[in-house]
Amino acid sequence: MRSSTAWHIVAGRVEEVTIPAEGFEIDLGLACNGYRLLPGNEDDNWRDFTLGKVAEIATRLTPWAEWWCSPNLPLHEEIGEVGGVAYGQPQVGLVRSCWRPEFSISTAFHEAWHLAEPWLTYEEAMAVQAATKRGPEWPTDYLRRECERSARAFQNWAMSTLETGGGRPGRGAPMHYKAFWSVYSGEVGQRALAKRGVVRPERRPPPAPVKVIQWWRGGAINTATV
Numbered sequence: 001m002r003s004s005t006a007w008h009i010v011a012g013r014v015e016e017v018t019i020p021a022e023g024f025e026i027d028l029g030l031a032c033n034g035y036r037l038l039p040g041n042e043d044d045n046w047r048d049f050t051l052g053k054v055a056e057i058a059t060r061l062t063p064w065a066e067w068w069c070s071p072n073l074p075l076h077e078e079i080g081e082v083g084g085v086a087y088g089q090p091q092v093g094l095v096r097s098c099w100r101p102e103f104s105i106s107t108a109f110h111e112a113w114h115l116a117e118p119w120l121t122y123e124e125a126m127a128v129q130a131a132t133k134r135g136p137e138w139p140t141d142y143l144r145r146e147c148e149r150s151a152r153a154f155q156n157w158a159m160s161t162l163e164t165g166g167g168r169p170g171r172g173a174p175m176h177y178k179a180f181w182s183v184y185s186g187e188v189g190q191r192a193l194a195k196r197g198v199v200r201p202e203r204r205p206p207p208a209p210v211k212v213i214q215w216w217r218g219g220a221i222n223t224a225t226v
């Protein structure tokens, strides 16, 4: 029987949860009726390298959100295989752990953007929209969505900033870079925590194994904390 590991990230804490052969369901709130993480094989670099980077991005950019990482995410109804998903009110991000580090990290930025975008100021949102509508005509409705254009633009900018160790954009930088920086630096995350509408992690059930059980509906699973 094959089993593997899902990683649950909440408020900077990382928990390891064993995925049984039949998988287990996590609760994505109002957006979805059950979402089943399935067993599979993690990338060789996942535990020692990628997980730490993804957890850091998740915690800095979206400190209110709940994240799950799993080697095998269900197929998306519109686009098939995905590297990550953002769901919820929005509060839940998912990242695939079977991909090479740069893909998983890039996906974490992409999904974090989807979660953080509702917390941009009006000016930030307008600057990003104005910048990203200049790009190519993508071949599918899904890829053409405004939120997907901005998520891809942010993801690419964030990877470049990560690679170069870049800091806050200077005075003459494009407005949308400043919005990107607000998300990348964690300013938007802190802004979201300060407003009503997000449940602060400390007010949620603590991510102890007994609480993880509330996150699935189905057969017995083993849990362990790391």
Ligand SMILES: [Zn+2]
Binding pocket: 110, 114, 147, 148, 151
């Ligand atoms: Zn997306």
